[in-house]
Amino acid sequence: MQIFNICDYFGFIFVAWCAKNSQVQLPVESGLRTIDASSSNIVRISNTFELEYQWTYINYTWPSQSEYQNSLASKRYIPENNAMSGIKIYNDRIYMALPRLRAGTPVTLAYIPASSAKKTNVLLTPFPSWGMNAQASCSSLQNVQSMEIDRNGVMWVIDGIRFNKFTTCPPKLVLLDLNNRGKVLQTYNFPNEICLHNGGFLNDIVIDSSSVNEDEYAYITDNSGQDPGLIVFSRRRNTAWKLRDRTMFADVESANFTVDNVPNVNLVPIDGIALSPVQKYPSDDRVVYYCALSSHALYALSTRVLQNEPFTKTDYWRRYIRFVGRKQAQSDGMVLDNKGNLYYGLLPDDAIGKWNIFDGFETAREIDRKPGVMIWPDSFAMDNAGFLYVLANGINKYFAPTFPLSITTDPKFRIFKLYTGTKSYLYQ
Numbered sequence: 001m002q003i004f005n006i007c008d009y010f011g012f013i014f015v016a017w018c019a020k021n022s023q024v025q026l027p028v029e030s031g032l033r034t035i036d037a038s039s040s041n042i043v044r045i046s047n048t049f050e051l052e053y054q055w056t057y058i059n060y061t062w063p064s065q066s067e068y069q070n071s072l073a074s075k076r077y078i079p080e081n082n083a084m085s086g087i088k089i090y091n092d093r094i095y096m097a098l099p100r101l102r103a104g105t106p107v108t109l110a111y112i113p114a115s116s117a118k119k120t121n122v123l124l125t126p127f128p129s130w131g132m133n134a135q136a137s138c139s140s141l142q143n144v145q146s147m148e149i150d151r152n153g154v155m156w157v158i159d160g161i162r163f164n165k166f167t168t169c170p171p172k173l174v175l176l177d178l179n180n181r182g183k184v185l186q187t188y189n190f191p192n193e194i195c196l197h198n199g200g201f202l203n204d205i206v207i208d209s210s211s212v213n214e215d216e217y218a219y220i221t222d223n224s225g226q227d228p229g230l231i232v233f234s235r236r237r238n239t240a241w242k243l244r245d246r247t248m249f250a251d252v253e254s255a256n257f258t259v260d261n262v263p264n265v266n267l268v269p270i271d272g273i274a275l276s277p278v279q280k281y282p283s284d285d286r287v288v289y290y291c292a293l294s295s296h297a298l299y300a301l302s303t304r305v306l307q308n309e310p311f312t313k314t315d316y317w318r319r320y321i322r323f324v325g326r327k328q329a330q331s332d333g334m335v336l337d338n339k340g341n342l343y344y345g346l347l348p349d350d351a352i353g354k355w356n357i358f359d360g361f362e363t364a365r366e367i368d369r370k371p372g373v374m375i376w377p378d379s380f381a382m383d384n385a386g387f388l389y390v391l392a393n394g395i396n397k398y399f400a401p402t403f404p405l406s407i408t409t410d411p412k413f414r415i416f417k418l419y420t421g422t423k424s425y426l427y428q
């Protein structure tokens with residue numbers, strides 16, 4: 001048996017040995033407790049993320065040299081304007097979303113091999129194809145911020161950046177079969193009442209395939225400045241509804257923070273989302289956690305409430321929103337593993353926080369801080385070998401329309417990984 005197999009399946013028994021063999025430090029829990037995770041008396045446990053990949057600019061596996069040269073010359077491809085946001089892992093690939101925030105972004109969904117020998121400026125391959133990334137037709141992918149991959153290898157892609165000029169197509173959810181070269185299985189175009197065709201921003205997505213009624217749901221944050229909310233999509237019914245509440249808006253007091261010397265003063269609403277792990281029985285409730293970006297507050301809502309479309313059309317459902325706690329700082333992406341550990345970025349601290357949902361929020365800890373390196377931890381992914389990945393992308397610079405972008409020797413995008421010995425929330 002290989003080391004990986006043992007730690008993969010019995011990592012919870014051989015914790016110290018597995019941790020040593022994967023060269024990570026064991027968390028050292030302190031006896032100190034703070035009520036509020038954002039108080040100054042922060043207790044840190046050390047869990048060190050290792051750098052896995054980095055990019056000073058993004059380039060692709062072009063079909064030919066002439067295609068590459070022509071795209072550069074015509075400014076269809078402006079290297080410094082390409083950015084990556086959502087990352088997810090399936091089999092031997094890391095998939096990444098490339099939001100079209102500036103001109104010259106020829107691709108919006110791509111992948112790299114998960115274990116490339118080369119670790120710097122690895123070329124990205126468009127997925128499912130160059131054609132599916134062309135903006136010519138609304139059936140191809142237009143402007144993608146994130147995605148999730150279910151246990152059957154179906155990628156649920158949210159093609160919903162609709163606050164800029166790069167497309168006039170309706171925002172949509174596209175299901176791609178990763179076991180069949182990314183074949184389109186299902187498409188849902190969001191009506192304007194659910195996601196604004198001019199002003200909407202589908203930001204992040206979690207998948208719930210565990211319901212009693214044989215349906216599968218996606219819970220999606222709409223980060224729109226005009227109409228933010230939490231969107232529920234039913235796969236079987238191919239329909240969606242939206243929940244709107246003040247807990248999904250920014251807090252003015254949390255809306256001024258600095259990351260990598262760049263101030264962020266925008267009032268950015270609901271963004272990060274995470275789903276509690278699959279329960280033993282499908283009838284057992286699951287919980288969606290969400291937070292506005294310009295806020296310290298973390299909120300929770302039962303999937304039973306979210307799935308009940310008629311109930312969400314009343315005002316009673318808001319009584320079920322639970323305030324969980326105040327995080328140490330503002331966050332973008334979050335993820336939950338199958339043991340109930342929530343990992344979330346701490347944007348102004350260049351750090352990562354962790355909290356187990358079965359404990360009080362006062363046990364939330366900052367677990368790793370990399371000043372000047374872990375810049376804007378945005379998106380998390382988990383593989384099936386016990387590793388957690390995080391992409392740090394400084395994405396606020398790409399959103400700021402006037403921030404000058406240029407290619408330098410400084411890495412702009414970094415993917416780190418940490419051995420946790422767990423799987424994602426999609427597993428029990």
Ligand SMILES: *[C@@H]1O[C@H](CO)[C@@H](O)[C@H](O)[C@H]1NC(C)=O
Binds near residue numbers: 060061062063065123
């Ligand atoms: C971009 O990638 C192509 C291969 O697809 C390669 O020929 C070209 O040299 C690369 N450009 C840079 C600047 O790395």
Ligand SMILES: *[C@@H]1O[C@H](CO)[C@@H](O)[C@H](O)[C@H]1NC(C)=O
Binds near residue numbers: 263265
């Ligand atoms: C943000 O905070 C900085 C430092 O405290 C301050 O100088 C600046 O005026 C603030 N900006 C806004 C828009 O509140």
